[in-house]
Amino acid sequence: MNQALIQPDDYITLWGIIVVWASVSIFLEQRYSWAAKISGAIIALVGAIILSNTGVIPTESPVYDAVWTFIIPLAIPLLLFHVNFKKVWKESGRLLILFLISSVGTVAGTIISFFLLRDHIPYLDKLGAMLSASYVGGGVNFAAMAAKFAPPGEMVSSAVVADNLMMAIYFIVLMTIPTMGFFRKRFRAPHVEKVESGGMKEDGKTLAEGFWSRKEMSLKDIALSVGTAFLLVVVSFKIAELFAGLIPSGDDASFFLNLMNGLFGDKYLMLTTLTFLALALFPKYFESINGSQEIGTFLIYLFFVVIGIPASIPLIIQNAPLLLVFVLIIVILNLGISLGAGKLLKYDLEEILLASNANVGGPTTAAAMAIAKGWKDLIGPILVVGTLGYIIGNYVGTTLGLWFAGLM
Structure with a gap:
């Protein structure tokens, strides 16, 4: 790092x-057709990977923590702020089922990764739980x-690195899939089609530039957008705190109390x-x-970097290196089951990819993907559904960790 x-x-x-x-990523996406096909999100992410892996910037800094915080x-x-409120609840129910299947x-x-690699990776029972x-x-x-499981610090660090690298690679894969003919022929993609039909303009602008066309915005709009957002964040975080x-939580608390703590304390x-x-x-x-979506999207691009x-x-x-193989197997199974179940149950391609993203990366990366792709109607639902993963994640990890410990 130093x-x-x-x-x-x-x-x-x-x-x-x-x-x-x-800013450069947004400009490139809206200026050049090749960048629009890749998407500004991937340009931002890949550029950051190059900068950190060539030693230009450190891999850890309080600045990065501030972006998350x-x-x-x-x-x-x-x-x-401009999400269709009624549609959120309708779509959330659909996505919840798919999210739970993706969790399977x-x-x-x-489980498969554990049995394949348990003799080659130390503390895999604990790492598997995490x-x-x-x-x-x-x-x-x-x-x-x-x-909870307290593996050695160096193993935790290695798992974090493997997790971060896999998340970055997987995000690129998920962003690319909707542009591939193989998947477009086999899955419905109404949200992609909506962006494509509404985004392209006759004067040769890219889809991104057409989608983010110039809108009227005043100083008052900026003040109300940012001020209201800050107010909601402060009040929400204080209430959750x-x-x-x-509400009691932990090993000594009942399942119901842990659930309530997870729901109301998140x-x-x-x-x-x-x-x-x-x-x-x-x-x-x-x-x-006006302008809240533009300001919020720019902030999300900071997150992509x-x-x-x-x-x-x-x-x-x-x-x-074997930890990367471990998480790769998890991700492949997650995507495979998500696509298979989604096809069987007639889900849209966008819903399938976001549900898988919400599992692997969490609600923030899933929402960021929906924003970058212009799937506005799915931003709210995937945030709601993805956040519920925080609640069930600990139960999944604890159950598998305790089971794996008996097999090591």
């Missing part, structure tokens, strides 16, 4: 690189299982819930605000 050209505590330079590269929570309500893929992949929980919920579950402290679930409540109570107010940075290829080759 061998990078730019040091972790050079905050202004690192912020500058993140913001400038996010402040930028993502702020982006979520901004992007939900994670469990199946973890990664299975993470690939149903997210980083919160990974941390919870690491604390209060519930998390009041910051992102509370933020999404309160945002939807505000949308229902004050629809005219939110309809009158940051999720690519920790994907250190030399570290994974040096420390734990």
Whole structure:
């Protein structure tokens, strides 16, 4: 980390690189057809991987933590301000079933990976618990299982690197699938078609530029967008913090209390819930605000840059190449079962990919993908469904960890 050209505590330079590269990615996507086909999200992510793996920027810094801590929570309500509220609940029910089926893929992949590699990777029972929980919920579950099963620190670090690299690679794969004829011929893709039909203009603009055409926006719009988003974040996080402290949780608490703590004590679930409540109570107010989607999307592009940075290829080759194989098997099974079940149950391609993304990367990466692709109607539903993965992830990880421990 300290061998990078730019040091972790050079905050202004690192912020500058993140913001400038996010801006360049958006410009390229809207200016050139080749970049539009790749998508600005992938350009942002791949550029970050190159910068970190060539030693230009460090793989860890408080700047990156700030993006997770402040930028993502702020982006979520901004992007939900103009979501079709009634459609969210309708789509959430559909996506929940698919998300749970996708979770079965994670469990199946973890079990198969464990039996194939348990003699080759030390502490795989503990690592399996951590990664299975993470690939149903997210980083919160990974941390919870690491604390619960307590594997050696170097193994945790190796698992984090493998997880980050796989997430970056998988995100690129998921973003690419909707552009491939093989999948378009076999699955319905109404959201992709909607963007393509509504985005292309006669003057030769790219889909992205057509979709993000210039809109009227005032200083008041910016103030109300950002101010309202901050208010929702602060209130939601404080309420979730209060519930998390009041409702008992942990090994000594009952299943019901742990469930209630997970539901009411989760910051992102509370933020999404309160945002939807505000949308229902004050629809005219939110309809009158312009620019919230543009501001929120720019913040998400900062996130795209940051999720690519920790994907250190030399570290994974040096420390734990088999761990990358372990998570690769999980991801392949997850995607395979998601696509198979989605085809059988007649789900749209976009729903299948987002459900798998919400499992492997969590609700934030799934929502980011929906935003980048212009699938506006699926942003809210996948946030709701993906956040529920935080609740069941710990139960999946604990069950598999205890079972695996008896087999080692």
